[in-house]
Amino acid sequence: MICQECHQRPATLHFTKIINGKKTEVMICEKCAQEKGEMAMVAGGHGFSINNLLAGLLNIESNIQQTKANAFPKTEEKRCPHCHRSYKEFVHLGKFGCAECYKTFNDQLNPILKRVHSGNIAHIGKIPKRIGGTIYLRKQISDLKEVLKIHINQEEFEKAAEVRDKVRSLEKRYEAQEGGDEL
Amino acid sequence: MSLEKFVENALSSWMSAEGPEIDIVLSSRIRLARNFKDFTFPTSFSNEEAKEIIELVKKRIEEEVTPEIGKLELLEIDQIQPLEKRVLVEKHLISPHLVDESAKGACLLSENEEISIMINEEDHLRIQCLMSGLQLKETLKLANVLDDWIEESIDYAYDEERGYLTSCPTNVGTGLRASVMMHLPGLVLTQQMNQIIPAINQLGLVVRGIYGEGSQALGNIFQISNQITLGKSERDIVEDLTSVVQQIIAQERSARDALVKTSHIQLEDRVYRSYGILSNARVIETKEATTCISDVRLGIDLGYIKNISKSILNELMILTQSGFLQKYAGGPLRSHERDIRRAALIRERLNFTETSSS
Numbered sequence: 156m157i158c159q160e161c162h163q164r165p166a167t168l169h170f171t172k173i174i175n176g177k178k179t180e181v182m183i184c185e186k187c188a189q190e191k192g193e194m195a196m197v198a199g200g201h202g203f204s205i206n207n208l209l210a211g212l213l214n215i216e217s218n219i220q221q222t223k224a225n226a227f228p229k230t231e232e233k234r235c236p237h238c239h240r241s242y243k244e245f246v247h248l249g250k251f252g253c254a255e256c257y258k259t260f261n262d263q264l265n266p267i268l269k270r271v272h273s274g275n276i277a278h279i280g281k282i283p284k285r286i287g288g289t290i291y292l293r294k295q296i297s298d299l300k301e302v303l304k305i306h307i308n309q310e311e312f313e314k315a316a317e318v319r320d321k322v323r324s325l326e327k328r329y330e331a332q333e334g335g336d337e338l
Numbered sequence: 339m340s341l342e343k344f345v346e347n348a349l350s351s352w353m354s355a356e357g358p359e360i361d362i363v364l365s366s367r368i369r370l371a372r373n374f375k376d377f378t379f380p381t382s383f384s385n386e387e388a389k390e391i392i393e394l395v396k397k398r399i400e401e402e403v404t405p406e407i408g409k410l411e412l413l414e415i416d417q418i419q420p421l422e423k424r425v426l427v428e429k430h431l432i433s434p435h436l437v438d439e440s441a442k443g444a445c446l447l448s449e450n451e452e453i454s455i456m457i458n459e460e461d462h463l464r465i466q467c468l469m470s471g472l473q474l475k476e477t478l479k480l481a482n483v484l485d486d487w488i489e490e491s492i493d494y495a496y497d498e499e500r501g502y503l504t505s506c507p508t509n510v511g512t513g514l515r516a517s518v519m520m521h522l523p524g525l526v527l528t529q530q531m532n533q534i535i536p537a538i539n540q541l542g543l544v545v546r547g548i549y550g551e552g553s554q555a556l557g558n559i560f561q562i563s564n565q566i567t568l569g570k571s572e573r574d575i576v577e578d579l580t581s582v583v584q585q586i587i588a589q590e591r592s593a594r595d596a597l598v599k600t601s602h603i604q605l606e607d608r609v610y611r612s613y614g615i616l617s618n619a620r621v622i623e624t625k626e627a628t629t630c631i632s633d634v635r636l637g638i639d640l641g642y643i644k645n646i647s648k649s650i651l652n653e654l655m656i657l658t659q660s661g662f663l664q665k666y667a668g669g670p671l672r673s674h675e676r677d678i679r680r681a682a683l684i685r686e687r688l689n690f691t692e693t694s695s696s
Binding site: 161162163186237238240248249250251252253254257264267268271272273274275276277278279280281282283284285286287290293294 | 373375376377378379381382460482485486489490493494495496497498499500501502503504505506507508510511512514542566567568569570571572670672673
């Protein structure tokens, strides 16, 4: 058997790699194994990457939740409706399958994000210019609606009417922009 | 497609512009991770989706390119020879991951190789900009121009609360990874690196040697980057990193000064020995070459060696890696053949710079 890497030296190392359930037979010589970093695996260690670490972190999360009196017994089986990735698969790979996963696994997300991003769970950076326009408006509208509620509760009807008018005009602008996007 | 020019030269043309703090900071890099709305992420998408994404990007470059960006070349990875892929990886233009997922991947490169946009890597887009020296702010500005240009016609996966959605939760929010490549022989020689690395880690930044493992960085080259992408604005990320880098620069300078003061002749000896090895060796392994190149570069910075350009470090570091050597040889080489080839190439390069500058 000749080494599958250099096609020169005899293959002295034979082993089977299983990555993400995919099985690969590897037959290489010692020199190539060293160069490719396969020796770590041969020596019984693991190729170590951020994903291993991350998967470890995520796993802890699900372990804790499970021991917590099985409050969420079905978390592991929960599947994303868009890409069909299960929470278990997400934990195993350390990767989401699609943008929708963020909504699907939202309940599990905060502790994970806190751990990875030093306690942060919300974005405060850039907003995309084009699609961000409506996000900004929507945020303004929801903020104003809160203000409106407070005014009504405190029976400040004049102020409430003012705010209501503002909300209406913003909503009109919002609808116009949304409609424009779809065209 | 003109792949040739990207794999012919080890030195990307942005490298020859000498950026600020070039004696210590080799390069600044900004990477933005972006995904397209309504598409599955590359970890689980179909070949059709992959093609559609490449088509969308293709359409965008055909549509319009702003003068700030210039011309971008689209390369489809599965149409590139293995050796040439390796060369692109060694130049840091594409990642090993993109090569592994060749069938679905592509990249956009600018003429001077300052811009490289990977398509269908871990995320649909990885916008990457590289500049010489310490220029994180400028690099971020360029990356933002590219980002806005793409966003004009393509909807990104973006969430009000979480920001830009990425395949890996470690990138969500800004999707921004800012990093600088630093040459720190002074701190290594004075054995300060072991104290500095944990201190930097505590600030939410990551340090790693780019060649070799752990703190034993081959060639004394370290990459420092931000870890946190969520809950911090792009500007803060870049400013924080810049200020830490500036402190490291100051420490490296004082370490170099101290070395010159206390052991000037030993240092000069070390530099010239390494120079001697590089200009005379007939067989040289990567490890030895990398160490010697670092010494020679330090010698240039300290003024011991005058007739060689600073960019020699960047160039030789890339040129002496196995992909490049084999590309120059025109085919695969065995490891001892590579060592011979490497020695010859280094001699040739040093000789060339000496004669051309004198």
